[in-house]
Amino acid sequence: MIVDANLATYWYVPSPFSAAASTYMARSDLAAPQIVLPEAANALLKYMRAGQISADDVFTAVGRIPKVITTLIDDSSLTPNAARLSVAHNHKVYDCLYLALALQRREPLATADRRLAALARQLSIETELIEPA
Secondary structure: OEEOHHHHHHOOOOOOOHHHHHOOOOOOOOEEEOOHHHHHHHHHHHHHHOOOOOHHHHHHHHHHHHHHOOEEEOHHHHHHHHHHHHHHHOOOHHHHHHHHHHHHHOOOEEEOOHHHHHHHHHOOOOEEEOOOO
């Protein structure tokens, strides 16, 4: 199963999405493009700056994410297809890396991003949209 940074962020930031997101942490088949790490770190830093989590929480999460997402795929191998998807669908190329990986591996995508989920479904990618509890 492909997971995006938004889902990984909710593993470590208390929010209405956290309960649903945390159910994915026990899976042993999670994969993502390598961009998931800096993208999640950036999101975690935003929550830290807003006072919702501590710097230690950021460091802990950044260390744990690659242990939960056990398969990280080199972005450079996905970028040509992600760029094509981005141009064809007027969508952010870094989000399209997740779509390119889901298409390549023929695996479902789990995300809390409604726009990404809608595009994934349009591309016939099985999609699990995480909703607030």
